Amino acid sequence: MVGEVLPVLKIEHLATPLIGPIDLELEAGSCTAVSGPSGAGKSLLLRAISDLDESTGSVSLNGKSREAYSAPDWRKHVAYIPAESGWWADRVKDHFKDTPELNDLLNTVGLPDAMDWQVSRLSTGERQRLALVRALQLNPDVLLLDEPTSALDPPSVERVEGVLKHQLADGKMLLLVSHDPEQPKRLGARHMHITAGKLTDAAVMESAQ
Amino acid sequence: MSSGYQALSYLDIVAASVFLILNAVFSIVLRLGLTKTLIVSALRMTVQLLLVGLVLKAIFQSGAIYWTLAAVAVMAVFAGREIWARQDRRLTGFWGPGLGAGAMLLAGIMVTVYALAGQIRPDPVWSPQYALPLFGMILGNTMTGVSLGLDTLHTSLFRGKRDVEAQLLLGCSRWDATRPVVRQALRSGFTPIINAMAATGVVSLPGMMTGQILSGVDPQEAVKYQLLIMFLIGGATGLGVLGSVFGSIARLTDSRHRLRLDRLSGGQKS
Numbered sequence: 001m002v003g004e005v006l007p008v009l010k011i012e013h014l015a016t017p018l019i020g021p022i023d024l025e026l027e028a029g030s031c032t033a034v035s036g037p038s039g040a041g042k043s044l045l046l047r048a049i050s051d052l053d054e055s056t057g058s059v060s061l062n063g064k065s066r067e068a069y070s071a072p073d074w075r076k077h078v079a080y081i082p083a084e085s086g087w088w089a090d091r092v093k094d095h096f097k098d099t100p101e102l103n104d105l106l107n108t109v110g111l112p113d114a115m116d117w118q119v120s121r122l123s124t125g126e127r128q129r130l131a132l133v134r135a136l137q138l139n140p141d142v143l144l145l146d147e148p149t150s151a152l153d154p155p156s157v158e159r160v161e162g163v164l165k166h167q168l169a170d171g172k173m174l175l176l177v178s179h180d181p182e183q184p185k186r187l188g189a190r191h192m193h194i195t196a197g198k199l200t201d202a203a204v205m206e207s208a209q
Numbered sequence: 210m211s212s213g214y215q216a217l218s219y220l221d222i223v224a225a226s227v228f229l230i231l232n233a234v235f236s237i238v239l240r241l242g243l244t245k246t247l248i249v250s251a252l253r254m255t256v257q258l259l260l261v262g263l264v265l266k267a268i269f270q271s272g273a274i275y276w277t278l279a280a281v282a283v284m285a286v287f288a289g290r291e292i293w294a295r296q297d298r299r300l301t302g303f304w305g306p307g308l309g310a311g312a313m314l315l316a317g318i319m320v321t322v323y324a325l326a327g328q329i330r331p332d333p334v335w336s337p338q339y340a341l342p343l344f345g346m347i348l349g350n351t352m353t354g355v356s357l358g359l360d361t362l363h364t365s366l367f368r369g370k371r372d373v374e375a376q377l378l379l380g381c382s383r384w385d386a387t388r389p390v391v392r393q394a395l396r397s398g399f400t401p402i403i404n405a406m407a408a409t410g411v412v413s414l415p416g417m418m419t420g421q422i423l424s425g426v427d428p429q430e431a432v433k434y435q436l437l438i439m440f441l442i443g444g445a446t447g448l449g450v451l452g453s454v455f456g457s458i459a460r461l462t463d464s465r466h467r468l469r470l471d472r473l474s475g476g477q478k479s
Binding site for chain 1: 369371372373374375376377378379380381382389463464465466467468
């Protein structure tokens, strides 16, 4: 492994006018959960990492800095899935690429027929799961998830967490915003706390998978 | 020009207003509450047009290029202000009034100069009798197109922020991610001129053609002039709308393919 860098997302002094400075390191196959009161900057942190909001400081993936990627390329490697997803066409299938693994992904989140549906008839929970599938199609190295299961019933939560665990086993890095105190535990996550735009280690647990 | 021209006296004008005054009377009797607006706008129109007639006559008689250019400048300022005023949400800073007016003027002046120098060829080429009405028609239509295009673009970008950002997050470029809103804005900016072209001659005769026919010009000659004008108007409107909409997208996104709605202000009307 000489000269080989372990896959890692490294965040140093990341700041916007509203949050930071924030330092954080995500390692391959690891999950980090962030919780905190509303307005503390959880979503802003994810937006800043994905370069959707202007920020200072440095973010790098596997030793290559964010600025060395084109912005669209960066977002394909570091995929941010907002709490409320956007849908720009009428038909669900116009939001997806026709890749071979699409059907498997749809099956695992429990929506095998979704490609025939209209966006206007989707429930919030269906949107949430489909937005995850859409992002997973990019095969990103890092997933930034903003409350990925907030609108789901318990069986669907289990399905989505199953997908996330699978991603972790695949060596992906997860950064998760969650209000469910049990979710970080179920995913074996390091638990961080954010208040007033500053990140602190909740030091609750650091359990292995 | 004057083969069949019937001159009007000021008394004729007063006589023509009798039906409008009748409407005002009805409004009072039926308590419609329209009397004041009706009378004020009729008086305002009268004063504006009388003044414009005086000014144009003076400019035509002087025939000087600087008076012509001064009139062009005044028209440009009013049209630019109108574009700005008709947008619910506007670009911040200099771009707010600057971009729409700039695109409109660039398209309007280019097309007007092209038509004067190439097809109409008056002597001198900037002859105010041709330049000013032509520029006015082109400018007025371009102004409508640009303000509709920008207003639609800014409103739908603001409302559709999440949809645009969803596409950016999936790795689309800023141009791909904004394509649905751009298409909507372009359609909205092009609609008036497309409708005008479709209805022209069937539903009503265009104003300029009517004017020429009333002043005794052969209808076929009037049609040629009208076609020339419609092509010029359509071309200038298209260029102005395209320029302003893509200019605004460039301003409302950045080189890291972010949506920059912080460069948009306003939204009082909604």
